Amino acid sequence: MTIRHEERPVLTPHNLDETELLGLFRRMALLREFEERTAEQYARGRIWGFCHLYTGQEAVAVGAVSALTREDYVVTAYRDHGQAIAKGIDPKRVMAELFGKRTGTSLGRGGSMHLFDREVNFMGGYAIVGGHLPIATGLALAVQYREEDRIVATFFGDGAVAEGAFHESLNLAQLWQLPVVFVLENNLYGMGTAVERASATRDFHPRAEAYGIPGEAVDGMDVLAVREAVTRARDRALDGKGPSFLEMKTYRFRPHSMSDPGRYRTRGEVDIWRQRDPLRTFPERLIEEEVATREQIDVILGEVEEEVRECIAFAEESPHPEPADLMRFVWAADEPEGEDGP
């Protein structure tokens, strides 16, 4: 069923049919389920080390990546499970990476913060706050130089805005009119530091003006709003009009990382934001506007539960990396051959 404008004034501007709308929901539900089970596995000691969950921000990754093609590059920070899966990496391989297994996206040696898959042009999660922005900008320079028909979308947090690398990247991106979309996920905290303690300006999007880049605020809890904004920014970049800056207003429901007791904010604050949980509001909207039934939603939720169960089974059964490979896959000279490769 295609939704026609007269009937569905809210959803139709996006020109999405029922399958596509349910697809967006399905991907968000998968990310949510994936992170919930990841937390469980972490508590059981199957996953260790740094691990930052994406719970609450699903509408950003899913909405933004849905506006991209497989050829478009994505570069993100350490809170990267959401973008990686949305970009099309098999979630089984993501889970295996979290388990440190040989079948993981980075052969088990990257872990949660260093997912990577060149096949789907997911060019990595990076642990240094803001450190990936020059990488994304450089990729965009390569795209422009080679006159390719694709763009770069890069995701980063409110904490990254204070980094020098952010400043240098935005300046050059606009100066050289590079095809890059800067997607700021303003979840109101950089670890335990609330944005009002880290920035003298309330909003970040007007800051884009300091570089001559158009900046815009977007409801990051609304998957369609995100998709729409990124679509426009992508079109601009493809038209040779240079970079865009999108500030996604979002929120993370869980602590910063698995080692954060979260004492810097109140339960009440989290509860208020949970009212706007995209996994609650989006299916409600689909049902209300008769795009889907409650039963269809429940079926999807059951399917993603099963899918994540399979991810965990896959990760558990996969082999550990070979100790003999310890020194490999680090330097270019040791570039793995054939099927061994990442």
Added chain:
Amino acid sequence: MIPSASHPVPSGTAGSPSGPDGSPDSQVPLRVLSPDGGLEGEAPDLSPTEREALYRQMSRLRAFDNRMINLQRQGRIGFYGPATGQEATTVGSAFALEAGDWIFPALREAGALLVRGYPLRKMVAQLYGNRADDALGHQMPCHYTARELRFVSMSSCIANQLPQAVGAAWAARIRGDRTVVLGYIGDGGTSEGDFHAAMNFAGVFRTPCVILCQNNRWAISVPVEKQTAVREIARKAAAYGIPGLQVDGNDVLAVVAATRAAADRARCGGGPTFIEALTYRAGPHTTSDDPTRYRASEEAGRWPDPIPRYRAFLEASGAWDEERERGLQAELEGEIDAAIEEVEAEPAPDPASLIEGVFATPPALLRDQLEEVLRPRR
């Protein structure tokens, strides 16, 4: 904008054409003197002696620059970076401070040191790096430092003085004293991450500082149009919640007015201000640079010289004339001659001082190297 009754500044927007960044309006730079030196705005409150001192210091800096370039061409000093064309910005801004305020220079602020009363002889000594130099030749030429005058050493790394300046201002705020910090930056320096970190910090912690960008249109061979897509660097301040304004950097009275208002504001707890001074690097980047290879000589020929402009203002008010000018030039020549003569008579530093003054305790490796240097040659 700086809210200060005594030093009104333009409210920011006038309907000039939109910039390449699509910004709707341009700011009107603060100006007191017209290009030919007529009084156009409200002059800052200065005594006749102070007015004359501004002129004397600008002329002194110009004369010094010219002579040092000659010395370099004669092979008597190794390197020099002139501030020709930027005299009004450096002299005016330093003049607007109080003696207890700290200055964190970028690379072209020797004029600020002159204003602080640093002896010209010591500047020459720094360039020779001989025994007359306080740092005994350890620093690169033109990297003056005068702790007693609260003038921090120049640093070769572009922009790293700004986080330090903001940090010093933060210290002043924590201590609750009335010190204000003036940090300089070039137009090229604004592309550095350190500029960004410093501005953000200044905005969040409302540190009592003035950040002054000398937009001289060039960063070595890179014109400002290739440095940033934003036409007015002052606009960048808004991104950090800091007031930003443009001032005609070739109008010494306007620079004094703007810096004084910003320093007053900082001193009263009003937080930081960003000033973009529009000026022009009339000479080469340094004596190792040949600007004819990257910019048209006509461009340099049209530069607005701040010194005759201010002189015209003084003459119109009867405070200056040809005779006084001749006297000043002779006086400056004498001062510079005497300084050079005195410094050139000094020997090179003792080789043993090579490793002194860098580490609290020189590491063994350096001591070994020094021993080798001092060992008599066979």
